[in-house]
Structures are given as structure tokens and as C-alpha cells.
Amino acid sequence: MAATTTLGFVLPTGLSPRRGGFRVSLIRCSASPLTTNSTASGLVEKPWNTYDARLVLEDGSIWPAKSFGAPGTRIAELVFNTSLTGYQEILTDPSYAGQFVLMTNPQIGNTGVNLDDEESEQCFLAGLVIRSLSISTSNWRCTKTLADYLTERNLMGVYDLDTRAITRRLREEGSLNGVLSTEQTKTDEELLHMSRSWDIVGIDLISDVSCKSPYEWVNKTDPEWDFNSASRDGASYRVIAYDFGIKHNILRRLSSYGCQITVVPSTFPASEALKMNPDGILFSNGPGDPSAVPYAVETVKELLGKAPVYGICMGHQLLGQALGGKTFKMKFGHHGGNHPVRNNRTGQVEISAQNHNYAVDPASLPGGVEVTHVNLNDGSCAGLSFPEMNVMSLQYHPEASPGPHDSDNAFKEFIELMKRSKQSS
Ligand SMILES: NC(=O)CC[C@H](N)C(=O)O
The missing domain is CATH 3.50.30.20 (Carbamoyl-phosphate synthase small subunit, N-terminal domain)
Structure with missing residues (x-):
């Protein structure tokens, strides 16, 4: 043949x-x-x-x-x-x-x-x-x-x-x-x-890359490279960061924005995280198929509504599932530093860094969940918000590294979310 x-x-x-x-x-x-x-x-x-x-x-x-x-x-x-x-x-x-x-x-x-x-x-x-x-x-x-x-x-x-x-x-x-x-x-x-005879679909790749025990993260963006610092008010927020394969620059940016961060493994029980009395919880990026890690979706579900949460990439996909939505595998995904994304709330377009093969299907999401960002290359869902539960998430990488810094403001939005939630409690 x-x-x-x-x-x-x-x-x-x-x-x-x-x-x-x-x-x-x-x-x-x-x-x-x-x-x-x-x-x-x-x-x-x-x-x-x-x-x-x-x-x-x-x-x-x-x-x-x-x-x-x-x-x-x-x-x-x-x-x-x-x-x-x-x-x-x-x-x-x-x-x-x-x-x-x-x-x-x-x-x-x-x-x-x-x-x-x-x-x-x-x-x-x-x-x-x-x-x-x-x-x-x-x-x-x-x-x-x-x-x-x-x-x-x-x-x-x-x-x-x-x-x-x-x-x-x-x-x-x-x-x-x-x-x-x-x-x-x-x-x-x-x-x-x-x-x-091999397939990436359905494999839990997170457990190999996540940390094995909790640790504190203190490094900020080096002052030589820092930016967007003018609007920071010096307030400090206690954040638990779930490590599904976390990139250091997410931690550096959160730290530069005044967060005291405890990084925890992907299997860290939600009940233990809540005992630490966090002002906010971050669900990080991570490899592979979000449907292959139902334990992580369960943890996200348990934490929804208990503190403001912010999902980045894999974290966004897990949040999508935890809110009742579905994720699917894209044809060849998005991997690069020049993806245009429209912020539906402001109408502004950000050039973003992206790296993902899966996406949340917006049609599968329940009422009240808002698609806040759209990838302009293919119209796919690039960000979500569920105000009722203080949820925000992005499918792409506001921390860039590598990539443009247009989306850094998202870290500030998470700070604002934590601030509002603290003031109202
Ligand atoms: N950068 C990421 O978090 C990737 C998310 C997920 N593994 C995907 O490929 O879609």
C-alpha cells in the first residue's frame, strides 16, 4: 500500500x-x-x-x-x-x-x-x-x-x-x-x-508537575523590570495558589500586587485551604486535559463562593467545569504571543500570550456566567466571570512570560475583587 x-x-x-x-x-x-x-x-x-x-x-x-x-x-x-x-x-x-x-x-x-x-x-x-x-x-x-x-x-x-x-x-x-x-x-x-498507540487525552499530567507540599512564595517582579505599579495602594492580601503546574511569573505578579502567597499541591483539600482563611484563591495553569482531573474540579467546586477565585488557563477550564460547563479539545489550540482578545466589558482589545489546546464551551455554561473575553482569531471563549460567587478567569496568560503585558491589569482586577469582598464581609 x-x-x-x-x-x-x-x-x-x-x-x-x-x-x-x-x-x-x-x-x-x-x-x-x-x-x-x-x-x-x-x-x-x-x-x-x-x-x-x-x-x-x-x-x-x-x-x-x-x-x-x-x-x-x-x-x-x-x-x-x-x-x-x-x-x-x-x-x-x-x-x-x-x-x-x-x-x-x-x-x-x-x-x-x-x-x-x-x-x-x-x-x-x-x-x-x-x-x-x-x-x-x-x-x-x-x-x-x-x-x-x-x-x-x-x-x-x-x-x-x-x-x-x-x-x-x-x-x-x-x-x-x-x-x-x-x-x-x-x-x-x-x-x-x-x-x-498513545494519546494525551484523558491522562492526568498535573500530578507529575504540581508541588508535593505547601510553600510560601515571596519573590516579586525585579524592580528593574516592574511596571503598572502606580495604582497599587500597598494593601496586602492572603492568597492560596493551587499549583496545577504554576508558572513563576504568576506568583511574581501576584506578589508585586501585594499578595502573600501560599502555594499548595493540586490535591490539597479545600477544607484545609479554607482553614488558612484566604482573601482569595488562585487556580493556576497546568498541562493536559481538564477532564482527566475530576478531583481538581471537585476541589474548585468546594471552594466556589467561599472566597474570591481567579483561574488562569487550566484554572479557567476547571472553573468552567465546576460551574457546570463543558470543555473540549481544540483542533490545534493557541500557542503564541500575539493572540488578539476582546474584553467584552470595555470593548478594548489586548494582544495576549496563549498556550492551550482545550477551551470552555460557552453554550454549556449556566445562566449568570458571563463570557468576559473572546479570542478574536476564532471567537473562542477567553475569559469568564460569575459575579454572584466572585469568580473571574482567563483562558490565556496575563503574566505573559513570554509575551506582551497588555493583560497585566487582570491581576489588579483580582485585587479589587478581594478588596470588595473583604469590605462587604
Ligand atoms: N497553559 C495551560 O494551563 C494549558 C491548559 C490546558 N492544559 C490546555 O492545553 O488547554
Whole structure:
């Protein structure tokens, strides 16, 4: 059985499809290398060791690549991110657990990595896929190269793939599962079989990335980088932050806005949280399918109406479910730093940082729940409010990191919500 393609040659296979709609044949897709090991071309020698790798997607396409990170074989869902900068924040965003991130920006690695731009202490994503790795690293904050960083963290990274062709494929077919491998002993058929026998849907990815015990968070945004400080009145609010895979910049922004924060694990009982007498509760971002973590939805339900609550991304989806709504998997999601969002209350448009594959279905929400924000690219629900219970939530990332700061005001709105609730009690 063979499929015709203009991309390359076809390998016949006898594999049967895991889910409908895909051709089963393996199709080798090649991209002309942008880099060379030879100095004869006038280019300098690459300062990292390369070896052959393959990305095999569940639709049967095979993408030969060069590895610049850890060796091995990993399985994950492939998503593309359109951010031009901020690859280090993306690498350390725990919401990418279970996913390979393909950067559409063709050259990555130019600024290396530094200790300040980490969004968590670990990289939880399964691997980085790029077109070209910058041959030189130059930035005053840089402490090491991207290649060394990935290798030290045992993280796979590959380059020299046609990332534009893969992105078009993801936009047409939707997010695809795939296998990245540097192991030459594994056949294409084996890797295809692996990619088709796994699914990110229905897996609890939160428990692997959440903290194991409560801790206090005190760091603010460094004064050198802080902004929007004029309207802060110096009041202090006690916030419990549920860690479903929390990004540090959410905590830094809350702290800069005057919050004293206790971060608690995803399984922390609601009754214990209430004993701490919080002024507000934050439900954080986090990886994977919100329907795979019913225990978290139950916790959110128990806390609704007991204190003002603020949900960000996964937190927003869990709130949507706790309020009686449904979430669904999007075709290829939103991952980037330039998503226009309309605030329905003010009519203003914010350019936002986004990273999600699931969304709340507004039609499933009960009366009284207001859709406050809409993604203008596709009209999907980007924010909710349920004033009766002091609930607010955003599907995207007001903390940015990386991304524009247009939505930072949402932290101020949470402060106002806590302030009003305190005054009325
Ligand atoms: N950044 C996030 O919190 C992601 C939320 C959820 N895991 C999704 O993919 O939709």
C-alpha cells in the first residue's frame, strides 16, 4: 500500500490506523539543511555535536532531523508556538508536559539561556523542534548555550526539519502525536506504531508537575523590570495558589500586587485551604486535559463562593467545569504571543500570550456566567466571570512570560475583587 506524495518517497507498511482519517503509509519528508559541518562553505564549525534523529508523526510522515539535545526516544503530542522570543520561558512552562513544542520562528538559540528566565525549576515538555539552531549565542544575561542546557536537562531538541510544512500539517490535521528518536535501531514502522498507540487525552499530567507540599512564595517582579505599579495602594492580601503546574511569573505578579502567597499541591483539600482563611484563591495553569482531573474540579467546586477565585488557563477550564460547563479539545489550540482578545466589558482589545489546546464551551455554561473575553482569531471563549460567587478567569496568560503585558491589569482586577469582598464581609 503506497501513497503518492511530492514530498519524498513512500515506504509501504501494514499498520492499521489507530484512529480514522489518516493514511497509513510512511512518507519521508525532507528539508534542505540550513547549516553545515563544513568550513569549506564559509560557515563556521557548529559548536555542538550533532547526530541523526527522526520525528515520526501519527499521520505517517517522517521528518529526518539533527539532534542537538539529549539522545533517546520520546512520545508526545506536537504543537506549534508562534512566539518570536522567549524559548526559555516556553521550555520551563509546566503546561507543556506531554508535548513537543515546535517553534515557528526559524532561528532559535541566539540569546542562549540564563538563570532568571525560568518559569519553573524543571523542563516538563517532551522536546523542542526547530528549523535552525543559531550558530552563535550572544546576550549579556546568557550563562550557557541552549544545546548545553537541553543536554544537561536530558531534554531532546532537534533541528533541520521543515517547520513550516509541519505547521501547515498541524493546522490542517490538528495536533498530532509523534515520536522523536535518535535511536537508529528502531524502524520507522516501530516509531509510527508507538505514536499511534498513545494519546494525551484523558491522562492526568498535573500530578507529575504540581508541588508535593505547601510553600510560601515571596519573590516579586525585579524592580528593574516592574511596571503598572502606580495604582497599587500597598494593601496586602492572603492568597492560596493551587499549583496545577504554576508558572513563576504568576506568583511574581501576584506578589508585586501585594499578595502573600501560599502555594499548595493540586490535591490539597479545600477544607484545609479554607482553614488558612484566604482573601482569595488562585487556580493556576497546568498541562493536559481538564477532564482527566475530576478531583481538581471537585476541589474548585468546594471552594466556589467561599472566597474570591481567579483561574488562569487550566484554572479557567476547571472553573468552567465546576460551574457546570463543558470543555473540549481544540483542533490545534493557541500557542503564541500575539493572540488578539476582546474584553467584552470595555470593548478594548489586548494582544495576549496563549498556550492551550482545550477551551470552555460557552453554550454549556449556566445562566449568570458571563463570557468576559473572546479570542478574536476564532471567537473562542477567553475569559469568564460569575459575579454572584466572585469568580473571574482567563483562558490565556496575563503574566505573559513570554509575551506582551497588555493583560497585566487582570491581576489588579483580582485585587479589587478581594478588596470588595473583604469590605462587604
Ligand atoms: N497553559 C495551560 O494551563 C494549558 C491548559 C490546558 N492544559 C490546555 O492545553 O488547554
